[in-house]
Amino acid sequence: MQPNVRIDIEGLRHTGVGLPVDDIVVAGSPGMHVDNASQLGDAGHVWAGASSTDPVADAKFADPWDKVLVPGLAPGIWALETAADSTHGDAPTSAGFGGNNWVAGTGGHTSYWEPDSQSLKNQARVSAGVYDEVTLHSGTAPGNLR
Amino acid sequence: MTPTRVLPLAATAATLLIITACSGESVDVKSEADTTALVQAQADTIAKLVGGPLENPSTGPMPCTGKRGESSSDIYSIQGAYNITTPAGETPRDGIARVRADWQAQGYTITDDRDLEPNRGIIEANTPDGFSLSVESPATEGFAIFVFSPCFTRP
Numbered sequence: 001m002q003p004n005v006r007i008d009i010e011g012l013r014h015t016g017v018g019l020p021v022d023d024i025v026v027a028g029s030p031g032m033h034v035d036n037a038s039q040l041g042d043a044g045h046v047w048a049g050a051s052s053t054d055p056v057a058d059a060k061f062a063d064p065w066d067k068v069l070v071p072g073l074a075p076g077i078w079a080l081e082t083a084a085d086s087t088h089g090d091a092p093t094s095a096g097f098g099g100n101n102w103v104a105g106t107g108g109h110t111s112y113w114e115p116d117s118q119s120l121k122n123q124a125r126v127s128a129g130v131y132d133e134v135t136l137h138s139g140t141a142p143g144n145l146r
Numbered sequence: 147m148t149p150t151r152v153l154p155l156a157a158t159a160a161t162l163l164i165i166t167a168c169s170g171e172s173v174d175v176k177s178e179a180d181t182t183a184l185v186q187a188q189a190d191t192i193a194k195l196v197g198g199p200l201e202n203p204s205t206g207p208m209p210c211t212g213k214r215g216e217s218s219s220d221i222y223s224i225q226g227a228y229n230i231t232t233p234a235g236e237t238p239r240d241g242i243a244r245v246r247a248d249w250q251a252q253g254y255t256i257t258d259d260r261d262l263e264p265n266r267g268i269i270e271a272n273t274p275d276g277f278s279l280s281v282e283s284p285a286t287e288g289f290a291i292f293v294f295s296p297c298f299t300r301p
Contacts, residue, residue, distance in 0.1 A: 115208050115225060116278050116294045130284040132262050146285060 022145075023047060023126050027104065027112035027119065028057045031088025037099030044142040046099030047126050047134070048092035049119060054109045057091050093137075100139030102126075173212045173221055176298040185226040188277055188293045195248050196241035196281070196289060197233040204228070210297035220300045226293040237265035238283030245269055245281050254279070 024040055025047045026032065037043035050057035093101050105118030112119045118135065125133045129145025182205050193200045203226070210223035232238055239261065249256060249271045258270040258280075268282040276296030283289050 115210075115223065116292075121280075125284075128284060133268060133282060133284065135258075144284075 025123055025126050026092055028054045028109045029092050030056050031090055032092050033089050036097055043098045047102055048099055049102040049104040050093040051104045051106050053107050056109045101137040103135040172214055173216050173297050173299045175301055177301055178207055181224045181295050181298050185224045185293045185295050189226050189228055192291055195244045196230050198230040201229040212297045221297050223297050224295040228291040230289040232288050239265050239267050242267045242269050
């Protein structure tokens with residue numbers, strides 16, 4: 001099950017009209033251009049997950065020596081990528097961002113919708129409003145929709 | 147065997163492993179119809195344990211990546227999704243308890259087992275032959291059942 005509606009969060013934020021959604025779910029996000037989840041609305045309905053091996057979600061926090069340890073990627077390009085990602089602000093899975101940090105249980109940046117994965121199950125549970133079924137690293141799930 | 151002969155042997159073995167992984171030969175051959183029947187059989191067993199008929203059945207193929215990273219357009223898995231209404235006079239946890247006991251007796255590997263309020267729960271397991279099973283009760287009125295087959299190659 002995948003969410004069938006995708007919204008350009010960044011574009012909507014700039015309109016100043018708020019987000020007409022019940023929940024915000026991000027996977028492998030390097031940042032959402034805000035300092036904490038409450039700036040997006042009810043922090044209890046902001047859900048962020050990331051694989052522990054996803055370089056995109058972790059880009060802002062890459063150390064200098066990481067740049068020379070990526071096979072096939074020139075250090076200069078990696079540095080530019082890291083600099084670009086740092087403009088997104090803190091990753092929503094960072095400690096202190098707030099909201100709910102759901103368990104992905106997948107690898108890399110391209111497996112968040114892998115069938116039968118913990119990632120996909122958790123996103124489906126949020127979409128269905130069955131929040132207490134979501135497995136969390138941190139955060140507090142709100143009451144279920146029904 | 148001298149070290150000078152071990153190295154070429156090891157290199158040959160590694161090459162053979164890589165060829166096997168890329169060709170998909172390590173994924174068993176089975177038709178979609180046969181795999182769907184196996185998924186249905188797993189769901190039927192769960193329905194008997196829970197104590198109600200399967201409702202809203204939905205089965206179909208999806209892409210699948212094998213345990214060794216095998217992937218091609220011929221490698222697939224079958225997913226089955228169903229609902230079951232909670233039997234009269236019971237709570238979802240009653241059905242989940244019977245499922246848990248059966249799966250433990252079968253030697254399945256329980257991968258998730260949580261109680262949720264009120265009287266709800268989730269239980270998931272992997273079978274020795276590679277099926278992934280999930281029984282969860284998003285509401286006290288019933289269950290969502292998911293069955294995933296392992297990867298197979300179409301004949």
